Amino acid sequence: MGKSIHFSGQPLYSQVIKLLDKSKILQTSRKYGGEHYVKRFDGWTHLVVMLYAVIMRFDSLREIMASIQAEARKLCHLGITTMPSRSTLSDANKRRPEIIFESIYRDLYTTYRNILSSDSRQNRDTAWMKRLQIIDSTTITLFSNLLFKGVGRHPKTGKKKGGIKVHTVIHANEGVPSDIKFTSAA
Known part of the structure; x- marks a missing residue:
C-alpha cells in the first residue's frame, strides 16, 4: 500500500504552536521569574509540553512523559532540544508561577479574539x-x-x-x- 496523496494541511498541534511566539513567551517567563534556576527546561518547552498533554488528554505525568519520549523524533522541530524527565516536569509545575501562563493567554486573547469569534x-x-x-x-x-x-x-x-x-x-x-x-x- 502506497503513501496517501490526499493528506493536506498540518496536524492540529502544529497549527496551535504556530500561533505562539517563542521569544515573547521566553521574555514573559523571564519577566515573572520563571527562568530562575533553570538549565534546560525553559518556559517555551514547558508550555509546549503542557499543550501537548492537554490536546492528547493525558491525566498523569507518567502518560505525558511516556508519549513525549515515544514521539521525540517528531517533536524536535518544536524547539525541544532535550526530553525532560518526569521529575523535571513535576518540579517545573511546582516552581514556575502560573502568572506566566495567564499572561501568555491574555496576550493570545488580545491578539486573536477577533479572528476566533464568528462573523x-x-x-x-x-x-x-x-x-x-x-x-x-x-x-x-x-x-x-x-x-x-x-x-x-x-x-x-x-x-x-x-x-x-x-x-x-x-x-x-x-x-x-x-x-x-x-x-x-x-
Whole structure:
C-alpha cells in the first residue's frame, strides 16, 4: 500500500504552536521569574509540553512523559532540544508561577479574539452587546464512580469530596473566554 496523496494541511498541534511566539513567551517567563534556576527546561518547552498533554488528554505525568519520549523524533522541530524527565516536569509545575501562563493567554486573547469569534457576532455590534458579558461557573469533580470507587468519600456522610470550580467570563460579541479562574469546589 502506497503513501496517501490526499493528506493536506498540518496536524492540529502544529497549527496551535504556530500561533505562539517563542521569544515573547521566553521574555514573559523571564519577566515573572520563571527562568530562575533553570538549565534546560525553559518556559517555551514547558508550555509546549503542557499543550501537548492537554490536546492528547493525558491525566498523569507518567502518560505525558511516556508519549513525549515515544514521539521525540517528531517533536524536535518544536524547539525541544532535550526530553525532560518526569521529575523535571513535576518540579517545573511546582516552581514556575502560573502568572506566566495567564499572561501568555491574555496576550493570545488580545491578539486573536477577533479572528476566533464568528462573523455573525461581529455584525451586530450594538453598544449594549459590546458591554454584555456571560458569566458561568462549573464544578469539576475529581473523583468518579467509575474510576475511583470510594475514594474521596467522607466516612460519615458518604458524600464525595474534592473538586475544582471553573469561573469563566465570555464577552457576548466574541464567544472566546476572556477570563478563567480556578478555585476549590466546596
